[in-house]
Amino acid sequence: MDTMLLSLRGIYKWVNTGINRTFLLKDINLDIGEGEFVSVMGPSGSGKSTLLNVIGMLDDFDEGAYHFMGDAVQGLREKQRAALYKQYIGFVFQAYHLIDELTVYENIETPLLYKGIKTPERKAMVADMLDRFNIVGKKDLFPTQLSGGQQQLVGIARALIGGPKLLLADEPTGNLNSKQGEEIMELFQQLNRDGVTIIQVTHSEKNAEYGSRIIHLLDAHVEKK
Amino acid sequence: MFKNYFRTAWRQLNRNRLFALVNIFGLALGLTAFWLIALFIADELSFDRYHEKADRIYRVVSHGRWQGGGFDITGTSGPLAQAMKDNFPEIEQTVRINAEGGGVIRYKDKKLKEDTILFTDKSFFHIFSHRFLAGDPSGALARPRSIVLTKTVAEKLFTNWENAVGKTIFFENNFPNLVTGVIEDVPRNSHFTFSGLRSFDDNYTTDPGNFMLYTYLLLKPGASSKNLISKLPAFSAKMFPDTTGKVKYNLELQPVTSIHLHSDLSYELGENRSVKFIYIVGAIAILILIIALINYVNITTARSSVRLKEVAIRKIVGSSKRHLIGLFLIESVVTALLASCISILLAIALMPWFNALNGKQLELFHFGTGYTILALSGVSLLLGSIGGLYPALLLSAFRVIPSLRNQMVGKNGQALFRKGLVVFQFAVTVTLIAVSMLVYKQLKYVLHKDLGLNKNQVLTFHIDRLDTRRKIGRLEESLRQNPDIKGVAVAGNPIGNNDIGMLDYSPEINGVVDPRATNLGYGLQVDASFIPTLEIGLLNGRNFVEGSATDSQSVLVNETLVKKAGWKSPVGMQIQVGGPGLKTVIGVVRDFHIYSLQHKIEPMVLLLPGKNEDKDNVYVRIGTDHMKATIAFIESTFKQMDADALFSYHFLDDNFARQYVKEERQGNVLLGFTILAIVIACLGLFALITFTAGQQVKELGIRKVLGASVASLVRLVSFYLLKWICLSLLIAFPVSYIVMNKWLDDFAYRTSVSWWLFVLAGLIALVIAFATISVQAVRAATANPVKALRSE
Numbered sequence A: 001m002d003t004m005l006l007s008l009r010g011i012y013k014w015v016n017t018g019i020n021r022t023f024l025l026k027d028i029n030l031d032i033g034e035g036e037f038v039s040v041m042g043p044s045g046s047g048k049s050t051l052l053n054v055i056g057m058l059d060d061f062d063e064g065a066y067h068f069m070g071d072a073v074q075g076l077r078e079k080q081r082a083a084l085y086k087q088y089i090g091f092v093f094q095a096y097h098l099i100d101e102l103t104v105y106e107n108i109e110t111p112l113l114y115k116g117i118k119t120p121e122r123k124a125m126v127a128d129m130l131d132r133f134n135i136v137g138k139k140d141l142f143p144t145q146l147s148g149g150q151q152q153l154v155g156i157a158r159a160l161i162g163g164p165k166l167l168l169a170d171e172p173t174g175n176l177n178s179k180q181g182e183e184i185m186e187l188f189q190q191l192n193r194d195g196v197t198i199i200q201v202t203h204s205e206k207n208a209e210y211g212s213r214i215i216h217l218l219d220a221h222v223e224k225k
Numbered sequence B: 001m002f003k004n005y006f007r008t009a010w011r012q013l014n015r016n017r018l019f020a021l022v023n024i025f026g027l028a029l030g031l032t033a034f035w036l037i038a039l040f041i042a043d044e045l046s047f048d049r050y051h052e053k054a055d056r057i058y059r060v061v062s063h064g065r066w067q068g069g070g071f072d073i074t075g076t077s078g079p080l081a082q083a084m085k086d087n088f089p090e091i092e093q094t095v096r097i098n099a100e101g102g103g104v105i106r107y108k109d110k111k112l113k114e115d116t117i118l119f120t121d122k123s124f125f126h127i128f129s130h131r132f133l134a135g136d137p138s139g140a141l142a143r144p145r146s147i148v149l150t151k152t153v154a155e156k157l158f159t160n161w162e163n164a165v166g167k168t169i170f171f172e173n174n175f176p177n178l179v180t181g182v183i184e185d186v187p188r189n190s191h192f193t194f195s196g197l198r199s200f201d202d203n204y205t206t207d208p209g210n211f212m213l214y215t216y217l218l219l220k221p222g223a224s225s226k227n228l229i230s231k232l233p234a235f236s237a238k239m240f241p242d243t244t245g246k247v248k249y250n251l252e253l254q255p256v257t258s259i260h261l262h263s264d265l266s267y268e269l270g271e272n273r274s275v276k277f278i279y280i281v282g283a284i285a286i287l288i289l290i291i292a293l294i295n296y297v298n299i300t301t302a303r304s305s306v307r308l309k310e311v312a313i314r315k316i317v318g319s320s321k322r323h324l325i326g327l328f329l330i331e332s333v334v335t336a337l338l339a340s341c342i343s344i345l346l347a348i349a350l351m352p353w354f355n356a357l358n359g360k361q362l363e364l365f366h367f368g369t370g371y372t373i374l375a376l377s378g379v380s381l382l383l384g385s386i387g388g389l390y391p392a393l394l395l396s397a398f399r400v401i402p403s404l405r406n407q408m409v410g411k412n413g414q415a416l417f418r419k420g421l422v423v424f425q426f427a428v429t430v431t432l433i434a435v436s437m438l439v440y441k442q443l444k445y446v447l448h449k450d451l452g453l454n455k456n457q458v459l460t461f462h463i464d465r466l467d468t469r470r471k472i473g474r475l476e477e478s479l480r481q482n483p484d485i486k487g488v489a490v491a492g493n494p495i496g497n498n499d500i501g502m503l504d505y506s507p508e509i510n511g512v513v514d515p516r517a518t519n520l521g522y523g524l525q526v527d528a529s530f531i532p533t534l535e536i537g538l539l540n541g542r543n544f545v546e547g548s549a550t551d552s553q554s555v556l557v558n559e560t561l562v563k564k565a566g567w568k569s570p571v572g573m574q575i576q577v578g579g580p581g582l583k584t585v586i587g588v589v590r591d592f593h594i595y596s597l598q599h600k601i602e603p604m605v606l607l608l609p610g611k612n613e614d615k616d617n618v619y620v621r622i623g624t625d626h627m628k629a630t631i632a633f634i635e636s637t638f639k640q641m642d643a644d645a646l647f648s649y650h651f652l653d654d655n656f657a658r659q660y661v662k663e664e665r666q667g668n669v670l671l672g673f674t675i676l677a678i679v680i681a682c683l684g685l686f687a688l689i690t691f692t693a694g695q696q697v698k699e700l701g702i703r704k705v706l707g708a709s710v711a712s713l714v715r716l717v718s719f720y721l722l723k724w725i726c727l728s729l730l731i732a733f734p735v736s737y738i739v740m741n742k743w744l745d746d747f748a749y750r751t752s753v754s755w756w757l758f759v760l761a762g763l764i765a766l767v768i769a770f771a772t773i774s775v776q777a778v779r780a781a782t783a784n785p786v787k788a789l790r791s792e
């Protein structure tokens, strides 16, 4: 395996409901190397999204050690963590989560704004991305004017514009028909070949096959095969 | 980045037009109210500041205290000015004013009645700054029988003011006055005004005991007024040696710029205002702004649930907290700036109405268009920041994952905060409603209170010429010939519209009259017809008899005097009035008011006029039929006596009513802004309800499918908010109670603070709120449930 991107050691996450403690993640141990394409599978409610959110630093965990590119995430402050995921991680969601008030162009541009990238460079980068995903003609439309597949393309473009090392995709094809889904998967494969590490959650065996490794979750822990 | 923020802000507003409009319009109304009130207050504060030496000018006023009484008057004794100048090196200059220089002015065939002409010293223009159009400020009043006219009067007399200087005009036909100057009209923001200034005769002064001149001082630059004030008690003790050993005199220095708002003494030269009202309207301005701001915060936070997801996404793609706060701030700043644009239009539209209410001539851009717009933008930026900050902090603090799921953490605390704001808004609104109602109730009370005399259908006029007064008997006789004239009386003072002079009196106590035991009371000279004509009640004894030889030594007194003297059987008692010599009380009249109800009824002595020349005020009671003809008859009869005279008459009830113009204007201003506050609060309520109803559409849909009636659904939605409005009433009632009593303090005779004022104010607020609520509630409840359920 090439260099390690991240490692999880004994990660626990729980919520207390009265006297009971419900585990959302239970003793997760996981290493992901740079350039991997990992699929996470498991029944609904098994903790897939939670795991992805923890990896993406959007959510906390209660116990364990998480190292991302050598940094101990549990020891970072909120701001440092935000800086870390802003620089290295891109997110793609099942429900796309585009900003309805912004056009396609602006949605893709937003992460660059927050990175403080100057206008000419930004313009070039967005134009590049629009070109790459074949959505130049749609750049002035609002999300609600697009089909689901197109919206997801925009979502992926937005995730990629900052040049992330790691792409986290939570059921990216869940709301798409199979043809659209296939296109997205081929896109992911291409990205992975270009060097982006990908972790995707999926329910479809077929989509999971695109990855080089499959992790099965069951009741908040990784199922041993 | 900014461009992006602005674009998003604009789209947000555009996408939620109802809420945006309510926000913008509400803020615009609030800003407009604030603006107008700011102009009003600025004007009140600007009084007398236009004098170049304003910070060095003081007015001297007199106070007297004795056991059980006292006086506080603007008048001072004639020699005072010179004495002060001689004694105090701090004083650079003094000026005296005598307010009785008015009358009929004649120039060639033109006649003009000008009452507000003052006599004064030549130093007047050294102290007060007035712009001369013609003539020389330092010499204009240097010689006796000179007069300086204001432009308006000069134009009335000479058509063109440039022709005025050097001409001689006449007062009462025989006193020539040389016009030596023309000045711009006296600015409206002066505590006293005049249409002309006449010079005193050489060495003019008054009796030291006669407090009828107004004295103003100009201190030397750098001189300390404190120093001077500290020397005043000793000075006045020397100046007014206390002969009776009972009365303590003192002098007070009033900075000229504080007179308009802080001085409320007897014989003020002009109509002053109470600083209390400035505080009240100032508070209203700020409260209205707060109400508008609350709308903004409420609507924005209520809608924050809708924007949770957007915020979460922005965070995920890398937005820092600072960026998010910036985003929301820009949005509210854009709202506020739009509001200030609209408020300019609103203010332009409302200005004439506001001026009509307050009786001023305020100019919208009084401080210059640039400054005004700058200030307006400043205030709206401030509002935008305050209004945007809370929602911004609130939204940016939410955690990402729950937000993405559209779960709001800590929703309860926030809803409570919002309700608290609504409660506050309504409390303010109800208070304003209640207080405005009280102001009107008091107005109604003073206008209709039994004054102890019948002021209706009484016409009164003044006889300027001494000649005519001497022939007054003939005038009365001629008037009585007309059957529509029910009574004719004369008196030595006008009543209803000013303070009449006070005099000393000493009542008989235990069989002796001690002339040193002085009391202060009103002395009114009236003829025998006065009491019947004005329908004043005679409680005891008898009225004067016309032509009686002995009645010149008789007086009537009022109830208050009897009570004060402690007389058991007043008729036959001896009393010393004014100068030496005893008079006998022949009757007691019911207390009657001679002035507005701000003033208490004081002891009063009625005397017959000593000579015909004192009979200068005529009162004529006329019937309700043929009033026009009757008035014409009175005029022509009067003109037969004095062909040159100008006949200018007033109705007695108007005289009294005019005393409440200030209060009426206060009432109007209050009412105007109360309505504004109600409109703004209702706008906010409307938007809030629209939003909650929108949120509840699904719940209502389900209930409806389950069989709930529209009425029960409306109840459900309305009851929830009405509960909070009731809470606001509980806050509003004690607050308005306190404000009402404070305002009523100015009146010696006041209406009661009735319970129904509160009930009515509460009801008005409830009805308005309920109407606002039910429109939305009905809409939500009657919506097609299937559609509502599908909308998920």
Ligand SMILES: Nc1ncnc2c1ncn2[C@@H]1O[C@H](COP(=O)(O)OP(=O)(O)O)[C@@H](O)[C@H]1O
Binding pocket: A015, A024, A042, A043, A044, A045, A046, A047, A048, A049, A050, A051
């Ligand atoms: N903050 C939370 N509080 C309580 N329960 C949660 C929370 N987040 C997730 N869960 C629960 O944890 C379980 C795992 O959720 P999730 O990771 O979304 O599952 P998956 O994505 O595999 O369907 C679910 O039962 C979910 O309801």
Ligand SMILES: [Mg+2]
Binding pocket: A048, A049, A050
């Ligand atoms: Mg999931």
